[in-house]
Amino acid sequence: MPLMEPYRVKVVEPIPILTRAEREAAMVRAAYNPFSLRADEVTIDLLSDSGTGALSAAQQAAGMRGDETYAGARSFFRFRDTVSELTGYPHIMPVHQGRAAERILFGAVLKPGQLSVSNTHFDTTRANVILSGGVAVDLPCPEAADLDNAYPFKGDIDLAALAAKLDGPDDVGIVVMTITNNGGGGQPVSMANLTAVAKLCREHQVPFFLDAARFAENAWLVIQREPGYADHTPQQVARLAFDLADGAVASLKKDAIAHMGGFLALREEGLAKHCEAILIATEGFRTYGGLAGRDLEMLAEGLREVVEPDYLRARAAATAHLAELVKAAGVSVVEPPGIHALYLNAGRLLPHIPPSEFPGHALATELYLAGGIRCAELGSLYLGEEDENGVLVKPAPYELVRLAIPRRVYTQSHLEYVAETIAEVAKNPERVPGYRVVEAPALLRHFNCRVEPI
Numbered sequence: 164m165p166l167m168e169p170y171r172v173k174v175v176e177p178i179p180i181l182t183r184a185e186r187e188a189a190m191v192r193a194a195y196n197p198f199s200l201r202a203d204e205v206t207i208d209l210l211s212d213s214g215t216g217a218l219s220a221a222q223q224a225a226g227m228r229g230d231e232t233y234a235g236a237r238s239f240f241r242f243r244d245t246v247s248e249l250t251g252y253p254h255i256m257p258v259h260q261g262r263a264a265e266r267i268l269f270g271a272v273l274k275p276g277q278l279s280v281s282n283t284h285f286d287t288t289r290a291n292v293i294l295s296g297g298v299a300v301d302l303p304c305p306e307a308a309d310l311d312n313a314y315p316f317k318g319d320i321d322l323a324a325l326a327a328k329l330d331g332p333d334d335v336g337i338v339v340m341t342i343t344n345n346g347g348g349g350q351p352v353s354m355a356n357l358t359a360v361a362k363l364c365r366e367h368q369v370p371f372f373l374d375a376a377r378f379a380e381n382a383w384l385v386i387q388r389e390p391g392y393a394d395h396t397p398q399q400v401a402r403l404a405f406d407l408a409d410g411a412v413a414s415l416k417k418d419a420i421a422h423m424g425g426f427l428a429l430r431e432e433g434l435a436k437h438c439e440a441i442l443i444a445t446e447g448f449r450t451y452g453g454l455a456g457r458d459l460e461m462l463a464e465g466l467r468e469v470v471e472p473d474y475l476r477a478r479a480a481a482t483a484h485l486a487e488l489v490k491a492a493g494v495s496v497v498e499p500p501g502i503h504a505l506y507l508n509a510g511r512l513l514p515h516i517p518p519s520e521f522p523g524h525a526l527a528t529e530l531y532l533a534g535g536i537r538c539a540e541l542g543s544l545y546l547g548e549e550d551e552n553g554v555l556v557k558p559a560p561y562e563l564v565r566l567a568i569p570r571r572v573y574t575q576s577h578l579e580y581v582a583e584t585i586a587e588v589a590k591n592p593e594r595v596p597g598y599r600v601v602e603a604p605a606l607l608r609h610f611n612c613r614v615e616p617i
């Protein structure tokens with residue numbers, strides 16, 4: 164069977180094709196910040212794989228039977244049964260997106276000053292730990308520090324460091340494993356690592372949770388890469404992972420291939436009661452949690468479609484294909500490539516741009532100017548620390564650009580166009596300028612800052 168998309172196009176949406184001059188004008192208007200571009204200025208949008216997937220005909224049909232009853236809607240029970248069957252957890256709460264589940268969970272579990280320990284907290288997860296009075300600690304495995312290392316499970320947590328934290332003087336309130344590890348280059352977590360984390364957490368009586376936004380993609384990479392799982396289905400692997408934990412938060416904007424939604428799923432009844440009260444006060448009644456009935460239906464159908472091996476195989480192959488083309492053009496990526504995104508090593512491609520002039524941002528901007536491709540920097544603009552005069556005092560550990568791949572949206576020829584654009588830029592990298600910040604808010608500056616080329 165050739166590796167091709169296991170679906171065909173039924174509805175199309177035109178994508179804007181702009182001239183270089185139009186793109187330059189758009190970037191000036193956006194103050195060189197891709198987050199400030201309008202969709203009608205973007206040809207290929209690789210900013211996020213979140214809420215950007217293409218619905219199937221079956222999801223649309225399911226949406227039509229959405230039951231919008233306030234309490235006890237049929238759609239809720241279909242959603243709940245699907246999530247229960249997938250995860251095995253008895254208490255399932257819908258939420259409008261992943262960060263709502265994070266806020267409710269950390270608010271219920273963490274006491275002020277307690278630690279949340281993770282392989283890597285996603286930004287909103289970290290923010291919600293902090294807002295709940297906790298302290299977020301990331302303990303990625305040592306292999307993750309080497310971008311070129313092809314170790315298959317660079318999303319693993321450093322088990323020795325975790326054991327030391329649990330044994331040490333700090334009060335650890337929760338352990339959260341992010342599968343796959345988005346903040347850490349989209350790398351998968353092995354079942355061996357999850358099993359060891361579960362054991363440590365049980366021994367220390369610390370709650371163990373999954374951030375399961377990309378549970379199906381993690382399962383697929385386990386099947387491909389971890390000995391002993393080649394004969395498992397994605398559902399089976401996902402279930403084994405959920406079985407190890409006390410519960411999960413999930414943004415369903417990723418691996419439910421829907422535009423909005425999430426869940427908080429729990430094993431323990433007392434905690435579920437507490438969380439349900441916060442859910443009702445802040446998200447919505449327990450049978451809709453901030454979602455419409457049609458959303459719940461589309462999510463349930465998406466959760467069934469996302470674990471189909473043909474779909475996951477094609478999606479993984481698409482990212483791998485893009486990685487091969489990009490590497491053939493002389494651009495390094497975080498190895499080994501995962502599924503939801505490809506992370507370009509901008510620091511290596513643009514050695515003439517120091518971290519204080521943001522090589523990742525420079526590359527992201529150039530990909531837009533050269534081909535209308537929108538993507539985001541993961542480097543010193545986002546993660547660096549500055550003093551009160553705006554001087555970069557602590558650069559990010561790496562200068563990366565994330566090309567996030569929406570689900571079922573772009574074809575192989577779109578991805579080949581992306582690779583050609585990258586190759587074009589990589590022919591004359593020294594022509595790419597660095598950037599300086601003109602204006603930036605104190606918090607989350609990468610979303611809103613205005614910058615200019617130097």
Ligand code: F0G
Pocket residue numbers: 210211212213260261262263285287288341343345346374376414415416424425567
């Ligand atoms: N956890 C992970 C691992 C994520 O990647 C995200 C979102 C969230 C939690 C929060 O979920 O957006 O539904 O509230 N990631 C998006 C991204 C925004 O582009 O990677 P949410």
